Amino acid sequence: MPDCLFCKIVNKEIPSDIVYEDDQVLAFRDIEPQSPVHILVIPKEHFASILHIQSENFELLGHIFQVCNQLAHEFDIDESGFRIVNNCKEDGGQTVNHLHFHLLGGRKLAWPPG
Numbered sequence: 001m002p003d004c005l006f007c008k009i010v011n012k013e014i015p016s017d018i019v020y021e022d023d024q025v026l027a028f029r030d031i032e033p034q035s036p037v038h039i040l041v042i043p044k045e046h047f048a049s050i051l052h053i054q055s056e057n058f059e060l061l062g063h064i065f066q067v068c069n070q071l072a073h074e075f076d077i078d079e080s081g082f083r084i085v086n087n088c089k090e091d092g093g094q095t096v097n098h099l100h101f102h103l104l105g106g107r108k109l110a111w112p113p114g
């Protein structure tokens with residue numbers, strides 16, 4: 001998607017601090033971290049939001065969660081705990097319209113969200 005910020009990050013047109021990459025998934029540090037560990041895990045393929053995921057993408061979605069699991073171990077938040085967040089559309093607080101999951105950890109996170 002030409003005007004998509006995260007597609008540009010996937011295509012390395014915009015630099016990012018990449019912590020994991022394979023043929024389907026990219027994970028990089030959030031530019032404005034909200035916790036000591038704040039990683040964005042995204043599919044390389046453009047989906048505007050979780051609403052655009054269909055049954056043929058279930059394997060990809062499972063893979064994204066597997067990558068989150070692996071990163072939680074790698075960044076040492078598997079014992080202390082963490083949160084995986086997907087913001088969807090305006091009320092959900094989505095600001096980048098390319099599907100992404102926030103992996104947040106390294107501090108005690110408040111609940112409920114604001």
Ligand code: 5GP
Nearest residue numbers: 016017028029030031032087093094095096
């Ligand atoms: P959303 O609000 O859509 O759920 O999350 C978008 C996230 O992308 C925000 O946490 C924001 O800090 C992050 N972000 C926005 N622009 C950039 C960028 O250019 N590089 C990186 N690494 N993160 C970004």
Ligand code: ZN
Nearest residue numbers: 004007046098
């Ligand atoms: Zn995109």
